Amino acid sequence: MSIGHTLLGLLESGPRHGYDLKRAFDEKFGHDRPLHYGQVYSTMSRLLKNGLVEVDGIEAGGGPERKRYAITDAGITDVERWLATPEKPEEYLQSTLYTKVVLALLTHRDAADILDTQRSEHLRSMRILTDRKRKGDLADQLICDHALFHLEADLRWLELTAARLDKLRAAVTR
Amino acid sequence: MTPPPGSLLAAENLRKTFGPTVALDGAHFSIHPGEVVAVMGPSGSGKSTLLHCLAGIVPPDSGSITYDGRELSGLSDTARSALRRSDFGFVFQFGQLVPELTCVENVALPLRLNGSPRKEAERAALTWMERLEVDDLKGKRPGEVSGGQGQRVAVARALVTGPRVVFADEPTGALDSLNGERVMELLTDAARSTNAAVVLVTHEARVAAYSDREIVVRDGRSRDMERAI
Numbered sequence: 001m002s003i004g005h006t007l008l009g010l011l012e013s014g015p016r017h018g019y020d021l022k023r024a025f026d027e028k029f030g031h032d033r034p035l036h037y038g039q040v041y042s043t044m045s046r047l048l049k050n051g052l053v054e055v056d057g058i059e060a061g062g063g064p065e066r067k068r069y070a071i072t073d074a075g076i077t078d079v080e081r082w083l084a085t086p087e088k089p090e091e092y093l094q095s096t097l098y099t100k101v102v103l104a105l106l107t108h109r110d111a112a113d114i115l116d117t118q119r120s121e122h123l124r125s126m127r128i129l130t131d132r133k134r135k136g137d138l139a140d141q142l143i144c145d146h147a148l149f150h151l152e153a154d155l156r157w158l159e160l161t162a163a164r165l166d167k168l169r170a171a172v173t174r
Numbered sequence: 175m176t177p178p179p180g181s182l183l184a185a186e187n188l189r190k191t192f193g194p195t196v197a198l199d200g201a202h203f204s205i206h207p208g209e210v211v212a213v214m215g216p217s218g219s220g221k222s223t224l225l226h227c228l229a230g231i232v233p234p235d236s237g238s239i240t241y242d243g244r245e246l247s248g249l250s251d252t253a254r255s256a257l258r259r260s261d262f263g264f265v266f267q268f269g270q271l272v273p274e275l276t277c278v279e280n281v282a283l284p285l286r287l288n289g290s291p292r293k294e295a296e297r298a299a300l301t302w303m304e305r306l307e308v309d310d311l312k313g314k315r316p317g318e319v320s321g322g323q324g325q326r327v328a329v330a331r332a333l334v335t336g337p338r339v340v341f342a343d344e345p346t347g348a349l350d351s352l353n354g355e356r357v358m359e360l361l362t363d364a365a366r367s368t369n370a371a372v373v374l375v376t377h378e379a380r381v382a383a384y385s386d387r388e389i390v391v392r393d394g395r396s397r398d399m400e401r402a403i
């Protein structure tokens with residue numbers, strides 16, 4: 001995720017202090033990984049240098065978290081461009097799982113066993129996410145769902161591969 | 175062989191053939207009270223056959239099934255049906271509600287079959303319909319409710335007798351993600367609150383994620399993933 005763009009976007013609704021930006025970020029997007037203050041300062045100084053934000057005021061007491069930042073017109077354009085640009089779908093063509101399965105077949109090991117063990121591990125993660133989702137708020141649900149659908153995609157691949165193991169074995173050991 | 179200690183329902187070495195087809199080829203299973211176990215595996219691997227054997231609907235050719243310390247094959251057909259009505263609840267993929275009855279009559283049906291008076295049965299039925307958030311559908315017939323609503327009515331019906339084991343075969347198979355999720359939440363919440371065990375056949379990982387553990391059936395043989403590791 002682009003922390004810079006996210007912090008910029010948070011500034012669009014009005015100027016904020018460094019500590020306030022961190023709090024807003026953590027509350028809305030930092031479910032697993034809250035920002036370190038260090039990340040906030042380094043990001044803000046980069047945005048400042050690039051003219052995407054400006055310092056709008058400094059609270060008494062000093063320290064970088066006391067600086068109040070405002071987004072510039074260039075900053076708004078930058079957020080807009082980021083939002084409008086589609087993310088590149090990840091293609092995982094160099095999947096470790098694929099490599100493991102093919103290696104198992106090449107070395108006459110039990111590939112079905114590898115797939116079963118992997119499914120079990122995936123399901124373990126999915127149970128934790130499902131539990132968290134059940135206990136959480138809507139934001140938790142959406143975040144967990146995203147992870148769950150990705151894990152599910154892996155699992156569907158595992159099932160399909162399990163069903164094609166004989167074919168795959170014939171192909172790789174030819 | 176003896177069932178694993180503490181298990182409510184256990185099967186050892188089940189074999190079942192349909193003519194030349196070997197549906198179960200030495201399957202094992204066990205479940206504790208209050209546990210949700212997912213039965214996964216490819217289409218045609220024997221999942222539904224396993225569920226039917228465990229529920230005493232289909233007799234296996236060989237192997238043993240113990241429920242609450244009793245060997246199922248040792249019971250008469252009448253005793254087995256009585257056990258199914260009193261101790262087991264069922265949810266299937268679709269087509270399980272009686273179309274001529276209203277939703278509340280459908281949910282009350284298992285109690286009526288067990289001899290409860292109508293009023294009492296329908297009162298209990300309504301309580302379960304409230305828990306599954308479908309009490310407003312009480313006067314409608316199954317043809318007049320959506321798939322997801324009908325499935326919740328079916329879950330209410332499966333739970334109304336206070337079963338000790340709920341058998342669910344692809345209970346969300348005909349539902350979209352959101353409805354499937356809701357049905358699973360309600361089913362597992364309800365089962366947990368009554369300490370019922372749930373045997374959940376599914377090929378969907380997101381549904382299986384509501385279970386405590388999974389077994390995988392392949393070519394009629396089962397693999398208990400927890401015990402295997």
Ligand SMILES: Nc1ncnc2c1ncn2[C@@H]1O[C@H](COP(=O)(O)OP(=O)(O)OP(=O)(O)O)[C@@H](O)[C@H]1O
Nearest residue numbers: 192195196197216217218219220221222223224377
């Ligand atoms: N009543 C029956 N008569 C004949 N063959 C049957 C019968 N029931 C099941 N079979 C066969 O037994 C095998 C296992 O079937 P089963 O219904 O248990 O599979 P399943 O794992 O539930 O599959 P699915 O995921 O498609 O529901 C299949 O080959 C099936 O054709």
Ligand SMILES: [Mg+2]
Nearest residue numbers: 221222223343
């Ligand atoms: Mg089936």
